Amino acid sequence: METKRLVLRPFQIEDAKQLYELAKDINVGTNAGWPPHKSVEESRKIIETVFCQDDQYAIFLKETNELIGAVGLSPDTKRLNPCIKSLGYWIGQKFWGNGYATEASKRVLIYAFEEKKLNGVSVVHFSINEKSKNVISKLGFVYEGTLRYASRRYDGVELDDVEYLMDKERYEKVKDDLWRE
Known part of the structure:
Protein backbone atom coordinates (compact mmCIF):
# COMPACT_ATOMS: atom_id res chain seq x y z
CA MET A 1 0.00 0.00 0.00
CA GLU A 2 1.13 3.55 -0.63
CA THR A 3 0.33 7.11 0.35
CA LYS A 4 1.74 10.36 -0.96
CA ARG A 5 4.93 10.04 1.14
CA LEU A 6 4.91 6.46 2.43
CA VAL A 7 5.11 2.82 1.42
CA LEU A 8 3.43 0.27 3.69
CA ARG A 9 4.54 -3.31 3.16
CA PRO A 10 4.96 -6.48 5.21
CA PHE A 11 8.12 -6.64 7.28
CA GLN A 12 11.00 -8.73 5.95
CA ILE A 13 13.85 -10.28 7.94
CA GLU A 14 16.20 -7.85 6.17
CA ASP A 15 14.42 -4.99 8.01
CA ALA A 16 15.75 -6.16 11.40
CA LYS A 17 18.69 -3.74 11.56
CA GLN A 18 16.57 -0.70 10.70
CA LEU A 19 13.86 -1.90 13.11
CA TYR A 20 16.40 -2.21 15.90
CA GLU A 21 17.71 1.32 15.31
CA LEU A 22 14.19 2.67 15.90
CA ALA A 23 12.95 0.22 18.52
CA LYS A 24 15.96 0.47 20.87
CA ASP A 25 14.79 3.99 21.82
CA ILE A 26 13.08 3.85 25.22
CA ASN A 27 10.64 6.60 24.21
CA VAL A 28 9.25 4.62 21.28
CA GLY A 29 8.26 1.30 22.85
CA THR A 30 7.38 2.65 26.27
CA ASN A 31 4.56 4.74 24.79
CA ALA A 32 3.23 1.65 23.03
CA GLY A 33 3.73 -0.69 25.98
CA TRP A 34 6.73 -2.74 24.89
CA PRO A 35 10.34 -2.67 26.11
CA PRO A 36 13.15 -1.24 24.00
CA HIS A 37 14.78 -3.84 21.76
CA LYS A 38 18.16 -4.98 23.06
CA SER A 39 19.69 -6.31 19.83
CA VAL A 40 19.24 -6.77 16.09
CA GLU A 41 18.55 -10.43 16.85
CA GLU A 42 15.65 -9.46 19.13
CA SER A 43 14.25 -7.24 16.38
CA ARG A 44 14.58 -10.16 13.95
CA LYS A 45 12.60 -12.37 16.34
CA ILE A 46 9.90 -9.69 16.66
CA ILE A 47 9.60 -9.65 12.86
CA TYR A 57 3.05 -3.29 7.88
CA ALA A 58 6.43 -1.64 7.99
CA ILE A 59 6.25 2.06 7.13
CA PHE A 60 8.93 3.38 4.77
CA LEU A 61 9.57 6.86 3.43
CA LYS A 62 9.10 6.76 -0.33
CA GLU A 63 11.86 9.29 -0.90
CA THR A 64 14.62 7.43 1.00
CA ASN A 65 13.26 3.89 1.49
CA GLU A 66 14.01 4.35 5.20
CA LEU A 67 12.00 2.41 7.80
CA ILE A 68 10.21 4.87 10.09
CA GLY A 69 7.72 2.72 12.02
CA ALA A 70 4.87 0.24 11.81
CA VAL A 71 1.11 0.17 11.46
CA GLY A 72 -1.40 -2.63 11.38
CA LEU A 73 -4.65 -4.29 12.28
CA SER A 74 -4.89 -6.92 15.01
CA PRO A 75 -7.70 -8.78 16.74
CA ASP A 76 -9.48 -6.52 19.22
CA THR A 77 -8.75 -8.17 22.57
CA LYS A 78 -11.67 -6.42 24.26
CA ARG A 79 -14.31 -7.48 21.71
CA LEU A 80 -15.13 -11.00 20.58
CA ASN A 81 -16.40 -9.79 17.20
CA PRO A 82 -13.99 -10.93 14.43
CA CYS A 83 -15.37 -8.19 12.13
CA ILE A 84 -13.82 -5.52 14.36
CA LYS A 85 -10.04 -5.12 14.38
CA SER A 86 -7.78 -2.91 16.43
CA LEU A 87 -5.50 -0.33 14.80
CA GLY A 88 -1.96 -0.04 16.14
CA TYR A 89 0.93 2.16 15.07
CA TRP A 90 4.25 3.55 16.20
CA ILE A 91 6.81 5.86 14.65
CA GLY A 92 10.52 6.18 15.40
CA GLN A 93 11.23 9.24 17.54
CA LYS A 94 13.36 11.05 14.97
CA PHE A 95 10.31 11.01 12.66
CA TRP A 96 7.77 12.35 15.18
CA GLY A 97 5.87 15.49 14.33
CA ASN A 98 5.64 14.94 10.57
CA GLY A 99 2.15 13.43 10.37
CA TYR A 100 3.42 10.00 9.32
CA ALA A 101 1.35 8.03 11.87
CA THR A 102 -1.80 9.82 10.73
CA GLU A 103 -0.98 9.32 7.03
CA ALA A 104 -0.22 5.60 7.42
CA SER A 105 -3.25 5.02 9.65
CA LYS A 106 -5.57 6.72 7.14
CA ARG A 107 -4.42 4.29 4.48
CA VAL A 108 -4.95 1.29 6.79
CA LEU A 109 -8.45 2.52 7.72
CA ILE A 110 -9.38 2.78 4.04
CA TYR A 111 -8.07 -0.75 3.54
CA ALA A 112 -9.98 -2.00 6.61
CA PHE A 113 -13.35 -0.67 5.48
CA GLU A 114 -13.08 -0.74 1.68
CA GLU A 115 -11.13 -3.96 1.12
CA LYS A 116 -11.51 -6.06 4.27
CA LYS A 117 -15.14 -4.92 4.71
CA LEU A 118 -14.78 -4.70 8.50
CA ASN A 119 -17.67 -3.53 10.67
CA GLY A 120 -15.39 -1.42 12.81
CA VAL A 121 -11.88 -0.50 13.87
CA SER A 122 -10.94 0.25 17.46
CA VAL A 123 -7.86 2.02 18.73
CA VAL A 124 -6.44 2.45 22.22
CA HIS A 125 -3.79 4.68 23.73
CA PHE A 126 -2.39 4.99 27.22
CA LEU A 139 -8.53 10.26 12.12
CA GLY A 140 -12.07 10.88 13.34
CA PHE A 141 -12.52 8.07 15.87
CA VAL A 142 -15.29 8.31 18.48
CA TYR A 143 -14.25 8.20 22.15
CA GLU A 144 -15.80 5.24 23.96
CA GLY A 145 -14.32 5.52 27.43
CA THR A 146 -11.33 5.11 29.68
CA LEU A 147 -10.57 1.84 31.41
CA ARG A 148 -8.72 2.71 34.59
CA TYR A 149 -5.63 0.62 35.34
CA ALA A 150 -6.44 -1.61 32.34
CA SER A 151 -2.85 -2.29 31.28
CA ARG A 152 0.36 -3.22 33.00
CA ARG A 153 3.34 -2.12 30.96
CA TYR A 154 6.48 -4.28 30.70
CA ASP A 155 8.07 -2.29 33.54
CA GLY A 156 5.17 -2.92 35.92
CA VAL A 157 3.57 0.53 35.61
CA GLU A 158 -0.24 0.36 35.58
CA LEU A 159 -1.84 2.60 32.97
CA ASP A 160 -5.29 3.66 31.87
CA ASP A 161 -6.48 2.60 28.41
CA VAL A 162 -8.35 5.27 26.46
CA GLU A 163 -10.67 3.52 23.99
CA TYR A 164 -12.08 4.70 20.63
CA LEU A 165 -14.08 3.14 17.81
CA MET A 166 -14.81 3.89 14.19
CA ASP A 167 -17.75 1.85 12.91
CA LYS A 168 -18.99 1.71 9.31
CA GLU A 169 -21.41 4.58 9.86
CA ARG A 170 -18.66 6.83 11.25
CA TYR A 171 -16.31 5.77 8.45
CA GLU A 172 -18.88 6.92 5.86
CA LYS A 173 -18.93 10.33 7.56
CA VAL A 174 -15.15 10.79 7.61
CA LYS A 175 -13.99 8.82 4.57
CA ASP A 176 -13.70 11.87 2.31
CA ASP A 177 -11.23 13.33 4.83
CA LEU A 178 -9.34 10.03 5.00
CA TRP A 179 -9.01 9.85 1.21
CA ARG A 180 -7.69 13.41 1.07
CA GLU A 181 -3.90 13.56 1.38
Whole structure:
Protein backbone atom coordinates (compact mmCIF):
# COMPACT_ATOMS: atom_id res chain seq x y z
CA MET A 1 0.00 0.00 0.00
CA GLU A 2 1.13 3.55 -0.63
CA THR A 3 0.33 7.11 0.35
CA LYS A 4 1.74 10.36 -0.96
CA ARG A 5 4.93 10.04 1.14
CA LEU A 6 4.91 6.46 2.43
CA VAL A 7 5.11 2.82 1.42
CA LEU A 8 3.43 0.27 3.69
CA ARG A 9 4.54 -3.31 3.16
CA PRO A 10 4.96 -6.48 5.21
CA PHE A 11 8.12 -6.64 7.28
CA GLN A 12 11.00 -8.73 5.95
CA ILE A 13 13.85 -10.28 7.94
CA GLU A 14 16.20 -7.85 6.17
CA ASP A 15 14.42 -4.99 8.01
CA ALA A 16 15.75 -6.16 11.40
CA LYS A 17 18.69 -3.74 11.56
CA GLN A 18 16.57 -0.70 10.70
CA LEU A 19 13.86 -1.90 13.11
CA TYR A 20 16.40 -2.21 15.90
CA GLU A 21 17.71 1.32 15.31
CA LEU A 22 14.19 2.67 15.90
CA ALA A 23 12.95 0.22 18.52
CA LYS A 24 15.96 0.47 20.87
CA ASP A 25 14.79 3.99 21.82
CA ILE A 26 13.08 3.85 25.22
CA ASN A 27 10.64 6.60 24.21
CA VAL A 28 9.25 4.62 21.28
CA GLY A 29 8.26 1.30 22.85
CA THR A 30 7.38 2.65 26.27
CA ASN A 31 4.56 4.74 24.79
CA ALA A 32 3.23 1.65 23.03
CA GLY A 33 3.73 -0.69 25.98
CA TRP A 34 6.73 -2.74 24.89
CA PRO A 35 10.34 -2.67 26.11
CA PRO A 36 13.15 -1.24 24.00
CA HIS A 37 14.78 -3.84 21.76
CA LYS A 38 18.16 -4.98 23.06
CA SER A 39 19.69 -6.31 19.83
CA VAL A 40 19.24 -6.77 16.09
CA GLU A 41 18.55 -10.43 16.85
CA GLU A 42 15.65 -9.46 19.13
CA SER A 43 14.25 -7.24 16.38
CA ARG A 44 14.58 -10.16 13.95
CA LYS A 45 12.60 -12.37 16.34
CA ILE A 46 9.90 -9.69 16.66
CA ILE A 47 9.60 -9.65 12.86
CA GLU A 48 9.31 -13.47 12.84
CA THR A 49 6.71 -13.66 15.62
CA VAL A 50 4.76 -10.40 15.79
CA PHE A 51 5.16 -8.51 12.54
CA CYS A 52 4.72 -11.66 10.42
CA GLN A 53 1.00 -11.75 11.19
CA ASP A 54 -1.60 -10.65 8.65
CA ASP A 55 -2.19 -6.92 8.20
CA GLN A 56 1.05 -5.80 9.90
CA TYR A 57 3.05 -3.29 7.88
CA ALA A 58 6.43 -1.64 7.99
CA ILE A 59 6.25 2.06 7.13
CA PHE A 60 8.93 3.38 4.77
CA LEU A 61 9.57 6.86 3.43
CA LYS A 62 9.10 6.76 -0.33
CA GLU A 63 11.86 9.29 -0.90
CA THR A 64 14.62 7.43 1.00
CA ASN A 65 13.26 3.89 1.49
CA GLU A 66 14.01 4.35 5.20
CA LEU A 67 12.00 2.41 7.80
CA ILE A 68 10.21 4.87 10.09
CA GLY A 69 7.72 2.72 12.02
CA ALA A 70 4.87 0.24 11.81
CA VAL A 71 1.11 0.17 11.46
CA GLY A 72 -1.40 -2.63 11.38
CA LEU A 73 -4.65 -4.29 12.28
CA SER A 74 -4.89 -6.92 15.01
CA PRO A 75 -7.70 -8.78 16.74
CA ASP A 76 -9.48 -6.52 19.22
CA THR A 77 -8.75 -8.17 22.57
CA LYS A 78 -11.67 -6.42 24.26
CA ARG A 79 -14.31 -7.48 21.71
CA LEU A 80 -15.13 -11.00 20.58
CA ASN A 81 -16.40 -9.79 17.20
CA PRO A 82 -13.99 -10.93 14.43
CA CYS A 83 -15.37 -8.19 12.13
CA ILE A 84 -13.82 -5.52 14.36
CA LYS A 85 -10.04 -5.12 14.38
CA SER A 86 -7.78 -2.91 16.43
CA LEU A 87 -5.50 -0.33 14.80
CA GLY A 88 -1.96 -0.04 16.14
CA TYR A 89 0.93 2.16 15.07
CA TRP A 90 4.25 3.55 16.20
CA ILE A 91 6.81 5.86 14.65
CA GLY A 92 10.52 6.18 15.40
CA GLN A 93 11.23 9.24 17.54
CA LYS A 94 13.36 11.05 14.97
CA PHE A 95 10.31 11.01 12.66
CA TRP A 96 7.77 12.35 15.18
CA GLY A 97 5.87 15.49 14.33
CA ASN A 98 5.64 14.94 10.57
CA GLY A 99 2.15 13.43 10.37
CA TYR A 100 3.42 10.00 9.32
CA ALA A 101 1.35 8.03 11.87
CA THR A 102 -1.80 9.82 10.73
CA GLU A 103 -0.98 9.32 7.03
CA ALA A 104 -0.22 5.60 7.42
CA SER A 105 -3.25 5.02 9.65
CA LYS A 106 -5.57 6.72 7.14
CA ARG A 107 -4.42 4.29 4.48
CA VAL A 108 -4.95 1.29 6.79
CA LEU A 109 -8.45 2.52 7.72
CA ILE A 110 -9.38 2.78 4.04
CA TYR A 111 -8.07 -0.75 3.54
CA ALA A 112 -9.98 -2.00 6.61
CA PHE A 113 -13.35 -0.67 5.48
CA GLU A 114 -13.08 -0.74 1.68
CA GLU A 115 -11.13 -3.96 1.12
CA LYS A 116 -11.51 -6.06 4.27
CA LYS A 117 -15.14 -4.92 4.71
CA LEU A 118 -14.78 -4.70 8.50
CA ASN A 119 -17.67 -3.53 10.67
CA GLY A 120 -15.39 -1.42 12.81
CA VAL A 121 -11.88 -0.50 13.87
CA SER A 122 -10.94 0.25 17.46
CA VAL A 123 -7.86 2.02 18.73
CA VAL A 124 -6.44 2.45 22.22
CA HIS A 125 -3.79 4.68 23.73
CA PHE A 126 -2.39 4.99 27.22
CA SER A 127 -3.72 8.09 28.95
CA ILE A 128 -0.15 9.42 29.19
CA ASN A 129 0.36 9.28 25.40
CA GLU A 130 -0.82 12.66 24.09
CA LYS A 131 0.85 12.19 20.68
CA SER A 132 -1.24 9.10 20.00
CA LYS A 133 -4.37 10.87 21.22
CA ASN A 134 -3.71 13.60 18.64
CA VAL A 135 -3.39 11.05 15.82
CA ILE A 136 -6.65 9.38 16.83
CA SER A 137 -8.43 12.73 16.94
CA LYS A 138 -7.24 13.61 13.42
CA LEU A 139 -8.53 10.26 12.12
CA GLY A 140 -12.07 10.88 13.34
CA PHE A 141 -12.52 8.07 15.87
CA VAL A 142 -15.29 8.31 18.48
CA TYR A 143 -14.25 8.20 22.15
CA GLU A 144 -15.80 5.24 23.96
CA GLY A 145 -14.32 5.52 27.43
CA THR A 146 -11.33 5.11 29.68
CA LEU A 147 -10.57 1.84 31.41
CA ARG A 148 -8.72 2.71 34.59
CA TYR A 149 -5.63 0.62 35.34
CA ALA A 150 -6.44 -1.61 32.34
CA SER A 151 -2.85 -2.29 31.28
CA ARG A 152 0.36 -3.22 33.00
CA ARG A 153 3.34 -2.12 30.96
CA TYR A 154 6.48 -4.28 30.70
CA ASP A 155 8.07 -2.29 33.54
CA GLY A 156 5.17 -2.92 35.92
CA VAL A 157 3.57 0.53 35.61
CA GLU A 158 -0.24 0.36 35.58
CA LEU A 159 -1.84 2.60 32.97
CA ASP A 160 -5.29 3.66 31.87
CA ASP A 161 -6.48 2.60 28.41
CA VAL A 162 -8.35 5.27 26.46
CA GLU A 163 -10.67 3.52 23.99
CA TYR A 164 -12.08 4.70 20.63
CA LEU A 165 -14.08 3.14 17.81
CA MET A 166 -14.81 3.89 14.19
CA ASP A 167 -17.75 1.85 12.91
CA LYS A 168 -18.99 1.71 9.31
CA GLU A 169 -21.41 4.58 9.86
CA ARG A 170 -18.66 6.83 11.25
CA TYR A 171 -16.31 5.77 8.45
CA GLU A 172 -18.88 6.92 5.86
CA LYS A 173 -18.93 10.33 7.56
CA VAL A 174 -15.15 10.79 7.61
CA LYS A 175 -13.99 8.82 4.57
CA ASP A 176 -13.70 11.87 2.31
CA ASP A 177 -11.23 13.33 4.83
CA LEU A 178 -9.34 10.03 5.00
CA TRP A 179 -9.01 9.85 1.21
CA ARG A 180 -7.69 13.41 1.07
CA GLU A 181 -3.90 13.56 1.38
